[in-house]
Amino acid sequence: MKGKKQSEENTELVKEKDNPKRNYIFKKNGATKTGFTVILIILIIVAIGVLLSGLVLETSFSF
Structure with a gap:
């Protein structure tokens, strides 16, 4: 098994129907x-x- 090379992979993103x-x-x-x-x-x-929690936390800590 030492000299055996792995075959080249040709994976595609989307498989067409045909x-x-x-x-x-x-x-x-x-x-x-x-x-x-x-x-x-x-x-x-x-x-x-995340955006709303950042806005709420920012306004609640302003002294």
């Missing part, structure tokens, strides 16, 4: 789109929460 490729991260289907939307909404809510 492409039989096995190395991909996301599949182009409804579940991926729904998951992306849910994660995006959660990140936006977290960002808004």
